[in-house]
Amino acid sequence: xxxxxxxxxxxxxxxxxxxxxxxxxxxxxxxxxxxxxxxxxxxxxxxxxxxxxxxxxxxxxxxxxxxxxxxxxxxxxxxxxxxxxxxxxxxxxxxxxxxxxxxxxxxxxxxxxxxxxxxxxxxxxxxxxxxxxxxxxxxxxxxxxxxxxxxxxxxxxxxxxxxxxxxxxxxxxxxxxxxxxxxxxxxxxxxxxxxxxxxxxxxxxxxxxxxxxxxxxxxxxxxxxxx
Numbered sequence: 001x002x003x004x005x006x007x008x009x010x011x012x013x014x015x016x017x018x019x020x021x022x023x024x025x026x027x028x029x030x031x032x033x034x035x036x037x038x039x040x041x042x043x044x045x046x047x048x049x050x051x052x053x054x055x056x057x058x059x060x061x062x063x064x065x066x067x068x069x070x071x072x073x074x075x076x077x078x079x080x081x082x083x084x085x086x087x088x089x090x091x092x093x094x095x096x097x098x099x100x101x102x103x104x105x106x107x108x109x110x111x112x113x114x115x116x117x118x119x120x121x122x123x124x125x126x127x128x129x130x131x132x133x134x135x136x137x138x139x140x141x142x143x144x145x146x147x148x149x150x151x152x153x154x155x156x157x158x159x160x161x162x163x164x165x166x167x168x169x170x171x172x173x174x175x176x177x178x179x180x181x182x183x184x185x186x187x188x189x190x191x192x193x194x195x196x197x198x199x200x201x202x203x204x205x206x207x208x209x210x211x212x213x214x215x216x217x218x219x220x221x222x223x224x225x226x227x
Contacts, residue, residue: 030182030183031183031186032102032177032183032186032187032189032190032193033101033102033103034099034100034101034102034103035099035100035102035170036097036098036099036100037097037098037099038095038096038097038098039095039096039098040095040096043082043086043089044083044086044087047079047080047082047083047086048079048083050075050078050079050082051076051079051080051083054072054073054075054076054079055072055076057072058072058073058076096110097109097110097118100167100170100171102170102171102173103173105122105123105124105171105173105203106120106121106122106123107120107121107123107126107167107171108120108121121137121147123167123168123171124203125137125138125139126138126147127144128164130161133157133160133161134146134147135147135164166178168204168206169206169208169210172202172203172204173194173203174194174199174200174201174202174203175202175210176190176191176194176210176211176212176213177190187213191212191213191217194221195220195221195224198224198225199221199224199225199226199227200225201225201226201227202227
């Protein structure tokens with residue numbers, strides 16, 4: 001199922017991919033069980049954008065033409081008020097979260113920009129269209145439905161393949177953790193978990209090899225799990 005090769009604000013930020021990526025560039029929490037990425041409310045980001053634009057334009061007109069432009073000031077005030085409202089709402093509802101639940105095989109993200117409810121997708125039912133860079137989900141009616149919701153805001157077309165390559169690699173709990181310093185401290189406990197389960201075979205077929213961290217571990221996996 002792998003594709004072709006191809007902590008709250010103020011908390012520690014992890015960079016877990018060196019490739020061109022959007023979703024994986026910075027995440028807030030990462031371990032052998034979950035990855036959590038939090039983002040600011042798009043409404044709040046929009047209000048900041050208009051506030052900055054209004055202030056900059058007002059400053060330019062004042063310096064260049066020595067004239068105070070009331071409409072710029074008016075928009076700045078509106079943007080500031082809107083920013084306060086969206087900031088309060090964001091604090092009440094929390095930051096928007098995108099969660100990769102490796103153990104339970106779930107991808108969890110908000111249904112919309114207002115963060116009113118979340119949507120869970122079982123990774124086993126997700127299908128990827130690499131050519132058109134679209135994501136589909138196999139529903140109960142045995143039909144593949146296009147996944148849009150909020151996901152396209154965080155996984156863009158220019159980073160599509162790299163993001164989904166990593167997601168499928170990480171979400172296969174029967175494989176070793178992907179490469180990257182952020183996972184190093186969790187590799188041993190992840191190895192012990194898979195060993196206790198008898199080293200079950202990977203959930204998704206892949207031509208990409210995923211060896212264990214050491215030759216000794218690789219040998220033990222071969223003896224116990226047969227792969």
